[in-house]
Amino acid sequence: MKSKIYIDRRPLPILFLIEYRKTFLLLISFIVFFTFISSNNIPKSLTVEAYQTLVIFFFAIFLWVTNIIPLAITSLMVMGLLSSFHVLEVNKIYSFFGNKAVFFIIGSFIISAGISSSGLSERIAYYVLSRFGDTPYKLVLSIFFLSALMAHIMPEHAVAALLFPILVSVSKRLNLHSNSVLGKYMFFSLAWGSVIGGVVTFLGGARNPLAVGIMFEATGQNIGFMEWIVAIAPPVYLIMGIVALYIKRKVSASTKDTRLIENMITDNRKRMGKITFKEIKATFILIVTIYMWIFHSERFGIANIALLSAALFFVLNIMGWEDARKVIDWGPIFMYGGAIALGRSLVETGLLEFISEQYISNIDFTILSFICSIFVISLFLTEGVSNAAVIVILLPVVLQIASNFDYAPKLAVYLVAVPAGLAFMFPMSSPPNAIAFSSGYIKPSEAIKIGLIFKVISIIVFTVFALIYWPLIGVY
Numbered sequence: 001m002k003s004k005i006y007i008d009r010r011p012l013p014i015l016f017l018i019e020y021r022k023t024f025l026l027l028i029s030f031i032v033f034f035t036f037i038s039s040n041n042i043p044k045s046l047t048v049e050a051y052q053t054l055v056i057f058f059f060a061i062f063l064w065v066t067n068i069i070p071l072a073i074t075s076l077m078v079m080g081l082l083s084s085f086h087v088l089e090v091n092k093i094y095s096f097f098g099n100k101a102v103f104f105i106i107g108s109f110i111i112s113a114g115i116s117s118s119g120l121s122e123r124i125a126y127y128v129l130s131r132f133g134d135t136p137y138k139l140v141l142s143i144f145f146l147s148a149l150m151a152h153i154m155p156e157h158a159v160a161a162l163l164f165p166i167l168v169s170v171s172k173r174l175n176l177h178s179n180s181v182l183g184k185y186m187f188f189s190l191a192w193g194s195v196i197g198g199v200v201t202f203l204g205g206a207r208n209p210l211a212v213g214i215m216f217e218a219t220g221q222n223i224g225f226m227e228w229i230v231a232i233a234p235p236v237y238l239i240m241g242i243v244a245l246y247i248k249r250k251v252s253a254s255t256k257d258t259r260l261i262e263n264m265i266t267d268n269r270k271r272m273g274k275i276t277f278k279e280i281k282a283t284f285i286l287i288v289t290i291y292m293w294i295f296h297s298e299r300f301g302i303a304n305i306a307l308l309s310a311a312l313f314f315v316l317n318i319m320g321w322e323d324a325r326k327v328i329d330w331g332p333i334f335m336y337g338g339a340i341a342l343g344r345s346l347v348e349t350g351l352l353e354f355i356s357e358q359y360i361s362n363i364d365f366t367i368l369s370f371i372c373s374i375f376v377i378s379l380f381l382t383e384g385v386s387n388a389a390v391i392v393i394l395l396p397v398v399l400q401i402a403s404n405f406d407y408a409p410k411l412a413v414y415l416v417a418v419p420a421g422l423a424f425m426f427p428m429s430s431p432p433n434a435i436a437f438s439s440g441y442i443k444p445s446e447a448i449k450i451g452l453i454f455k456v457i458s459i460i461v462f463t464v465f466a467l468i469y470w471p472l473i474g475v476y
């Protein structure tokens with residue numbers, strides 16, 4: 001029997017537009033960009049450099065939101081545009097790739113690659129699942145807490161990518177259908193754990209050191225590794241506890257016998273054998289690195305510690321460069337150099353001062369309204385825009401607002417960077433969500449409904465902690 005051949009009878013121009021819609025959109029955006037940047041209608045109190053920075057800034061926002069081209073390429077193009085129009089000195093613009101936040105990100109990515117290449121992270125995953133996965137709710141909670149704790153020391157997308165194939169094997173072994181409650185919350189737990197755990201330290205998401213880097217360039221102030229944890233961990237752990245209770249209530253009614261996975265997990269653990277010398281060396285480096293970050297980061301600098309620790313993975317023959325190259329995502333590194341350059345240009349050209357005088361100075365922000373409004377904007381903006389883009393878009397402006405009202409820059413960083421990482425609702429909002437959605441167990445409508453509940457909880461929890469706890473530890 002011959003298969004039917006489908007012939008698309010839509011007009012050729014329409015098919016052409018559909019096929020090359022991104023190209024046309026990009027072409028139109030460039031035409032609009034050059035029209036505005038060449039305009040002579042510049043407000044009197046605004047310098048030419050500030051006006052050009054404003055046009056480049058909005059052009060970058062458009063490209064980041066639409067994602068017509070990769071985020072990293074947009075940031076590289078931003079640096080090229082800032083240089084071409086001499087917004088700042090050319091050498092200064094490209095020097096932002098030397099910002100210590102960028103090198104901390106490079107070092108932390110290599111450390112994560114070393115932990116993964118040694119087999120240590122996989123061994124931990126199998127151990128936790130075999131130890132705590134004997135009932136449905138214990139299995140799901142072990143996935144949630146495992147992914148959250150691993151996201152403390154690894155990028156959240158790396159955690160999700162590591163655990164995803166293991167969970168797919170578990171779901172097949174348990175013969176879970178697409179409407180399975182257990183299957184749904186297994187992959188929800190993977191996404192939620194990775195997302196929530198990733199905001200606690202600088203290692204879970206490169207957006208955190210990016211935010212600190214932008215603040216340092218703008219104000220000269222810094223946030224230490226342990227200082228971040230002390231401020232952020234308590235409210236995040238409370239949110240984790242609330243989410244865990246929600247998961248337990250939803251999964252406790254499941255009658256699925258998860259003891260069936262015991263043999264599979266045990267077989268995989270046996271296949272890995274006894275702990276290897278590489279894993280021991282990786283564990284030693286990780287422990288020493290975290291110790292140095294906590295107790296000696298002010299003396300040596302977190303970026304220097306990260307780079308020296310990263311080098312040890314090669315010196316001690318835990319992995320080779322090819323192993324690192326396969327795991328490291330260089331896109332964020334390229335993006336963050338351009339992001340920091342753009343943020344600095346907003347300050348040095350006087351654009352933020354102009355915006356402040358014209359539009360912000362008349363706004364009467366109380367500390368409560370400042371905390372709530374900034375947190376909510378960042379929390380919901382991150383669902384449609386890359387979390388790094390959220391920081392670049394919001395943080396320079398929020399730092400200026402904080403300066404106007406004599407609020408500490410650290411408060412501005414926390415209120416923008418932390419909610420930028422709490423993306424619960426959409427697959428495009430964070431890599432862990434996208435990975436979890438690809439399992440086929442999660443329905444978008446459910447993710448939106450539950451994610452909205454978690455966002456409201458996050459707003460309440462962080463508002464209370466920002467008003468009561470953060471002043472006690474000297475945030476503001």
